[in-house]
Amino acid sequence: MIAATRLTRRFGSRTVVNDITFAVSRSEIVALLGPNGAGKTTTLRMLAGLIAPTSGSVAIDGVQLTKAAGTSLRRRIGFLTEAPGLWDRLTVRENLRIYAGLYDLAHAEQTIDRALEMFELTDCRSARAAELSKGMRQKVALARALLHDPAILLLDEPSSGLDPEVMRMVRRLLEERRAAGCSILVSTHNLDEAERLADRVAVLHERLLAIDRPSALRQRLTTGRLIVRVSGDPSSYIETVRALGPGFTDPAIEGAALILRVADLDRQAPALVAALVAGGARILEVRAEIPALEDVYLHLVGETSEVRSLKSDVQVR
């Protein structure tokens, strides 16, 4: 488990990460979302022990990540950096072999063989890193991050340069690592990837704006709109809805669907269905309008940007 407590990092007068607290448990994947410059890479670097926080702390399995403890704690961390960072003149295998040596791996060659196989890199094991495509380089970098079987994985934009097929393979691999008890923090711009992969999503924009399950985050922006599709003309059921009382508002027709707004989806949706069925409707579909994660993300980040913009306006004035 890796935990950040009140983590803050300033560079001169500029605050890049401000007072963030969260933890990634064993067997959990957390996706770190945020716009460019939101502090994602800085956060990952602090968690990896590469840079120290200005204030706050990082703990790995309960042990504080300090300069003195950093060397031994880094053994437990696999860090995929923003750039693959391969030695261009070395072959794929040599790149991995050097890292196996740096991590003191006992059965280095077998471990490298497994990693090459896992990432379907066996055929290009003797190719120099400079000759690889962007996606292949990213795969080698991922193989390198996983080589020492770390308990904590910090991945900065793992999907960068990967095609959908490889991304699916990476996703499967991360799910396997999660099942094996690994704590995984993934920084990404890819909301679809975050939603598919992560148990929880953290939205960062200097501060931690939200951290929750993707479904719970979407729920936050739920509009309370219900979409009902019935067999036949939906307009004939508008009066049925109005008769339900003041809790069922704004009934309207949008295309072939009846739309209305409710305050309490869980309580009112069954009542609506019952009334419509009693009124003779043959219901094809009833669903709540749930926003996409992208909407939630843009909403959260947009709010912060607006506040910042206002603050800077005030400062300018």
Add this chain to the structure above:
Amino acid sequence: MRRIRTLITKEFLDLARNRTALLPVVIVTVLSLVLPFGIAVGVPAMTGHGLGEDADLLRVSVAVGSGEALSSDARIQLFLFQQFLMLFLLTPITGAMALAAHAIVGEKQARTLEPLLATPITTLELLAAKVFGALIPTLAISLAGLALYFAGILAFALPGVAAAMASARTLMLVVLVAPAAALVSLQSAILISSRANDPRTAQQFGVLIIIPLAGVLVAQFTGSLWLSAAALGLLGLGLLGVWLLLTLLSVAVFDREAILTRWR
């Protein structure tokens, strides 16, 4: 130690695929071979004038007081071969300087430093690997050059010169002073490489070590300074001490954060 060995292996692999990086070392070594034999053996043979006819050279070679039992020609030849031995001091310094200067800032520019720093490698291990990764191959080329130098002396020098060259002074110079001077120079370059954001800056500063060495070389040629075996031993030990201090300083000033966050 294993991590140092591992990273040195990486440096060697990198060099093996980029042999032109070692070309300056080879060039300096070849020059260090051609110049002394050209002057001490080639010129007298071509002109028909013995070295002993040069009164100034004879005076200086007498002043330094080695090879008293030799003829005038052999004595001057011995003096010249001893002087040019100093050139081999400069070989690993000039040659390896580009490698050492590039050591940290090069990794940073290639964006390979961050994943490297994320491993359990300590700063001391990283810097030691960088120093020895540059020193070992250049020293190997330099020693190969020295072997040719002595083989040439055995083959072409006047009688008695080769035997007189096999002295404690030569041994000190080859075994102690040359590697120690190279270590000081390379460690300086790596220290600067970890603080500068441009390899050229590191290289410029690292090459400054040549100034005192060139001074010693000139002083020896003019006969105003002649370092005995004991003096060379002390100089070598002094240089090793300086290297240790520079190593500690390099570790102390190596700022991972600044390297990762401020360099562009």
